Amino acid sequence: MSKETVFFYHTNDLHSQLSQWPKIVHYLETKKVLHEDRNEDVLFFDLGDHADRVHAITEATSGQGNIELLNASPVNYVTIGNNEGITFSKDSLDHLYDQAKFDVIVANLFNENHVRPSWCVPSRIHTLQSGTTIGMLGLTAAFYPFYTELGWVIEDPIVTLERELPVLKQQCDVVVLLSHLGYFMDERIAADYDIDVILGAHTHHRLDPAIEVEGTLIAQTGKLGTDLGKITLQIDQRQVTAKEGTLQSIDAVAESSLATEAVLERLQQSADASFREGVAVLNRPLDISWTEPSTFASFLVEYLRQWCNTEISMMHSGIILASLREGAVTKGDLHRICPIQSILVSLK
Structure with a gap:
């Protein structure tokens, strides 16, 4: 099959606005069933700052509640934001994803000995049904003093990109950057590097439709789970021939995932008990x-x-x-x- 369509759905900067999550999950689950019934390829992403200690569940569970909620969704791939990276202790972050059922992709974070943490990978390649390969690279914002004091080494994302991108491009047909760098850095990267799609976050831009810069599509959904992003890629002979990105208002989603609501209620009860200590x-x-x-x-x-x-x-x-x-x-x-x-x- 020379021509194909692949769909991405993405969230970013939820900041533990967890009341939105049951509707988000319901929408994602509906789309997953729809595309699979049509024998279409679909991938689901979260671009970081899902966890925010402003919410009792996140605080009481050191973020583990957020991971449980992500596990209960179709999300396949995530990168970390600064809220995951620098608001938890090193030990908490080292164990945050112990139970994750999705891949964590972040290329520019290392332990003090410059060895990559065991819970993440710099990139991942996903093979579509046709054999077309989607290469994904993750980068997060480099808050140097904070990461250093916490015992991490955070690398300049551009340095990381220049090292990792050529290797990834040799191994895949389509390149997607999972970015928690902010829109202005995404613009710079789009102008200077050959990347098909940047799924962005951090600066809370609401891009509807997604913006194309020098052939790179940049998408971002705003903040607090008010919107969810959808990317459609047309691929011919393993080359992207057309791409577009739009947003879906979560307020317009009428139903919620009952299973997610049950998980959320249980986590809230546990947090309330913990907070009485x-x-x-x-x-x-x-x-x-x-x-x-x-x-x-x-x-x-x-x-x-x-x-x-x-x-x-x-x-x-x-x-x-x-x-x-x-x-x-x-x-x-x-x-x-x-x-x-x-x-x-x-x-x-």
């Missing part, structure tokens, strides 16, 4: 002010100074949303007043 007892209130010096801010910056072994420490008081009363403090209290960053270490 006590972590400290305060003998005085810790008050926060966003405009004046306050006991809570002073308490945190002093512990931050000791923890980091510095002479001076600073924090933005706005990250603390409320004061803490005298008495028992639970994990849930800490997450409620500071959902974007755990302060458990300081209170201990």
